[in-house]
Structures are given as C-alpha cells and as structure tokens.
Amino acid sequence: MYTMKKNIFLYFSTVLLILFTGCAKDPENLGFSKIMVVNTTPNRTNVDVFLDGTKANITPLTFGANSIYYGITPGSRSIAVMGNVTSSYLVGNTVATSTTTTLFQRGNFDIKRNDAVTPSYTLVATNRAETPELILIEDDLTVPAVGKAGLRLIHASPDAPRVNAFIGTATTPIFAGGTGFGFKDYTGFTPIDALSTGTSYSIQIRNNTTGSVLRTQTLTAVSGKLYTIVLRGLVTADPIFPSNTLSSTLIGNN
Numbered sequence: 049m050y051t052m053k054k055n056i057f058l059y060f061s062t063v064l065l066i067l068f069t070g071c072a073k074d075p076e077n078l079g080f081s082k083i084m085v086v087n088t089t090p091n092r093t094n095v096d097v098f099l100d101g102t103k104a105n106i107t108p109l110t111f112g113a114n115s116i117y118y119g120i121t122p123g124s125r126s127i128a129v130m131g132n133v134t135s136s137y138l139v140g141n142t143v144a145t146s147t148t149t150t151l152f153q154r155g156n157f158d159i160k161r162n163d164a165v166t167p168s169y170t171l172v173a174t175n176r177a178e179t180p181e182l183i184l185i186e187d188d189l190t191v192p193a194v195g196k197a198g199l200r201l202i203h204a205s206p207d208a209p210r211v212n213a214f215i216g217t218a219t220t221p222i223f224a225g226g227t228g229f230g231f232k233d234y235t236g237f238t239p240i241d242a243l244s245t246g247t248s249y250s251i252q253i254r255n256n257t258t259g260s261v262l263r264t265q266t267l268t269a270v271s272g273k274l275y276t277i278v279l280r281g282l283v284t285a286d287p288i289f290p291s292n293t294l295s296s297t298l299i300g301n302n
Contacts, residue, residue: 204231
C-alpha cells in the first residue's frame with residue numbers, strides 16, 4: 049500500500065512539474081502585439097479607435113488623452129480613427145455650432161510579431177481636422193537599469209517650433225539632437241536618474257532656437273519605469289477650440 053501511494057505521489061508530482069515547466073517557457077502574449085492610441089488633434093474631440101473595423105476603446109479619447117495598450121494581431125492591420133468635428137455658422141446675427149462624427153483618418157500598418165518580446169506601438173492621431181495624420185511609433189519598452197527611468201518626447205503640435213527638453217534650468221538637453229525636434233519627430237527613451245520611491249522633476253520644453261520655455265511638465269520618475277511627454281495643441285488657438293492651446297501630457301508606458 050505504501051509503495052502504491054508513493055508511486056501515485058511521484059506520478060502527480062511529475063505531471064505538475066511538466067505543466068509548470070511548460071508554462072514558464074511560454075513567452076508573454078505569444079503571437080500578439082500591442083498598441084496605444086493618443087489623441088493630439090486640437091480640433092477633434094471624443095475620438096474612437098477601430099482596429100480592423102472593430103471598436104477598441106470603451107470611453108472616447110478626449111484631446112490629450114491616451115488609451116491603454118490594446119492587443120493587436122500582427123500583420124497588415126487597418127486602423128481607423130473617428131472623431132467629432134465642430135462647425136460654426138450664423139443664425140441671424142448669432143454664431144451657432146454643430147457637431148458631427150466623421151472619419152478622422154484611416155491607414156494600413158504593418159504590425160510585427162515577435163514571440164520572445166511583445167512588439168509595442170504608439171499611434172498618434174495628430175494635426176488639424178483639415179489635414180489629419182496618423183503616426184505609428186514602435187516602442188522599445190525595455191526596462192531601464194536599476195536607479196534609472198526612461199523618458200521620451202513626442203512633438204505633436206502642428207504649429208509649434210522645434211524644441212528640446214531640459215531638466216529644470218539645465219543648459220544641456222536631455223535628448224541628443226543639435227537642431228531639436230519638430231512636428232511629428234520623437235525621441236527614444238533616454239535614461240534619467242530615478243529612485244524606487246520616485247524622483248521629482250520639472251521638465252522644461254524650450255524653443256530650440258530662442259531657448260524660451262514653451263511648456264513645463266512635472267514628473268515623478270520611479271526606477272524601472274518609462275514615461276512619454278507629448279507636446280500637443282496649438283500656439284495659435286483654434287477659434288472653436290480656444291482652450292486647446294500648446295500644452296503637454298505625461299504617459300506612463302509600463
């Protein structure tokens with residue numbers, strides 16, 4: 049009887065070992081990729097995202113907002129962004145507005161597959177409603193070294209000058225690039241010092257030519273985390289959307 053119980057125990061132990069060993073070898077999200085969408089268009093609101101015709105988001109993305117990372121099947125994917133557009137017109141001597149939902153932009157994008165590391169992307173809906181653009185950025189979400197965080201800049205303001213970013217009043221920019229970064233440019237993740245309990249920063253985004261501060265973004269950087277600052281909005285405000293002026297938003301990527 050003792051021998052039989054011992055054999056049964058060994059059998060189930062072996063089965064469990066095989067199962068757990070098999071699970072440990074499976075890469076994260078095998079065969080899938082992921083994509084985040086950011087709405088930076090200054091005269092479109094309540095943006096919805098459709099992946100191959102299927103709506104991906106539950107809550108519409110307002111100006112400056114970003115989605116979570118959605119799972120997306122690798123290959124050639126059709127991505128469409130729908131959004132509300134507001135028009136103004138005269139009723140007698142009074143200016144009235146009306147809002148309709150129309151296609152912002154659609155594009156076919158090649159999404160990679162990597163069974164070892166899940167390919168990740170950021171899709172930026174940008175420019176004005178009259179000249180809509182989608183920018184696909186491949187994200188390297190490699191975890192920074194201990195004591196470091198990663199910071200990236202995306203320039204998504206159609207009429208803002210070329211810029212670079214600085215820690216406080218420092219004179220050396222965070223990102224390499226003597227001519228700065230213009231509309232639709234973006235940097236890679238650059239390491240900055242960060243404690244596990246968080247390190248506070250005041251990031252100045254400056255005009256690359258004049259050095260004037262266009263925007264200050266606060267950041268509490270935690271060791272091992274990745275962050276994106278998105279410059280968006282208009283220097284010269286849209287009369288229908290006067291509040292969507294030049295500003296920035298902070299995204300946590302991991």
